[in-house]
Amino acid sequence: MSDPFAPPSRTPEPEKPGEQVTQKIGYEPSSTYPAATAPGAYPAAAAPGAYPAATAPGAYEPTPYGGTPGTTTGVVGTPYPGGPAEPSDSRGWVIAGFLLFWPMGIAALFPSLRASRAIGAGDLQTAATEAASAKKRGIVAIIVAAAMIVLYVIMWVALAGLFLANMQNLEDGLSSSESGTPLEEITEGLVEGDPSTELPAEAVETSPSDLTVGQCLLSTSMTGGEDTLHVVPCEIPHGAEVYAQLPLTQDTYPTTDEAFLAEYELCAPAFDEFAGIAYLESALEYWSEMPSEEAWAAGNHNITCIIESYDGDVVTGTLKGAAY
Numbered sequence: 001m002s003d004p005f006a007p008p009s010r011t012p013e014p015e016k017p018g019e020q021v022t023q024k025i026g027y028e029p030s031s032t033y034p035a036a037t038a039p040g041a042y043p044a045a046a047a048p049g050a051y052p053a054a055t056a057p058g059a060y061e062p063t064p065y066g067g068t069p070g071t072t073t074g075v076v077g078t079p080y081p082g083g084p085a086e087p088s089d090s091r092g093w094v095i096a097g098f099l100l101f102w103p104m105g106i107a108a109l110f111p112s113l114r115a116s117r118a119i120g121a122g123d124l125q126t127a128a129t130e131a132a133s134a135k136k137r138g139i140v141a142i143i144v145a146a147a148m149i150v151l152y153v154i155m156w157v158a159l160a161g162l163f164l165a166n167m168q169n170l171e172d173g174l175s176s177s178e179s180g181t182p183l184e185e186i187t188e189g190l191v192e193g194d195p196s197t198e199l200p201a202e203a204v205e206t207s208p209s210d211l212t213v214g215q216c217l218l219s220t221s222m223t224g225g226e227d228t229l230h231v232v233p234c235e236i237p238h239g240a241e242v243y244a245q246l247p248l249t250q251d252t253y254p255t256t257d258e259a260f261l262a263e264y265e266l267c268a269p270a271f272d273e274f275a276g277i278a279y280l281e282s283a284l285e286y287w288s289e290m291p292s293e294e295a296w297a298a299g300n301h302n303i304t305c306i307i308e309s310y311d312g313d314v315v316t317g318t319l320k321g322a323a324y
Contacts (some may be wrong), residue, residue: 087128089116093138101148104141108134203230209295211304215242216318237316240308243286244270248301253293259303263288267305275307276323283324285310 094112097105115130203218205228216234232238246266248254254262271279271286279286286307291300307319 087115087119087124087131089113089119089127090131090134090138091116093135097138097141100145101141104137104144108137108141111137199230200232200236202236203232205229206231207292208289208304209291209300211242211245211289213242213245214318216315217241217306234318235316237314239314240306241315241319242304243274243307243320244305245302246270246305248303253296254290259288259290262303263305266303270305271307274320276321283310284308284319284322 089112090108091112094105094108097108099105111130111133115127115134118124118127118130199218206215208229211229211231214234215231216236216238217240218230218232218238234241244267248262248266250258267286267288268279271282271284275282275284284307286305289304289306291302291304309315
C-alpha cells in the first residue's frame, strides 16, 4: 500500500555519455569558482635550481592601486633609500661664529633658534631655510676672522721690519760716534755739505750762556748741553736760530728733569708765537740751552729756546713767521 504523504516519485533523466550529474540542493553552483583539480592531480613542481627572474637594477614595480607613493612594493611606509634627511638647526655654525667673530655669531643665533622651533613644529621647509641662513652667517664669520688674522700677521711683520731697521740705524749711529769724529767736522758738514770745509770767517764761537735772541747758529745737530756754538749772521746759510729767552722760576740750579719740564712749559708756547704755526703742525723743531752753573751763580736764570729745521736743512734768513 502506498504512502499518501510521500513525495511524488521522480523518474531520473537518462545520463549523457561523459556528463556528470549535479544534484541541486537548494542553490546553484557559482560559475566563478575555480575549476576543481582532478583528484590526485598536483601542480607541476619547479625544475630543480630554477629561481624567479631577477628584477633589473634600479627597476621598481609600479605602486599597487591604493598604495602609498614613495614606498616599496609590498612594504607599506618604507621610504626609498636616499630620501631627504631631517634638517638641523646649524648650531655648529653659530658656535663657530661666536668663537671667530662674535657679531656674526649673534646674527647666526636667531635663525638657528627659529630653525629649532620649526623642527619641533614639524615645519621642515621653514627649518631648512632658517638653518641655511644661520650657516651662511657662520661662513661669513670664518671669512672675516681669516682676513683679520692675515692683516694681523702683516702688521706684525711690518713692525718687526721697522724695528730691525731702527736698530740698524742705531748701531750705525753708535759706530759713527765711537769713531772719534771731531765736533767741528760734524758741524762743518751739516752747514757746507762737506766735512772737510772750514768754518766761514763770520762764525764766532759762543758759550750757550752768552746767546741772545735773534742770533743764528751753524749747527743743526745740537740738541742741548754743548759747551760751544758757532754764531753767524742770519744772511749766511745756517741751521738754527735763538727765538726766545725766558726766566726760570726755581731758586736752585735746575735738575735734568726740571730742565726738560721748563723747556716744555716755556719754549713750546713761545715756538707757536714765533713760527706763526702750532708746533704739532710744523715741520720745524725746537730745543733749549740752560745756563752753566757759573752763569746761574752770576745771576743768569734764563732758558734759551732755539728753533731749527726738523730735517736738518740749512736756512737763509730768519724763521720768524715761517708758518710751515
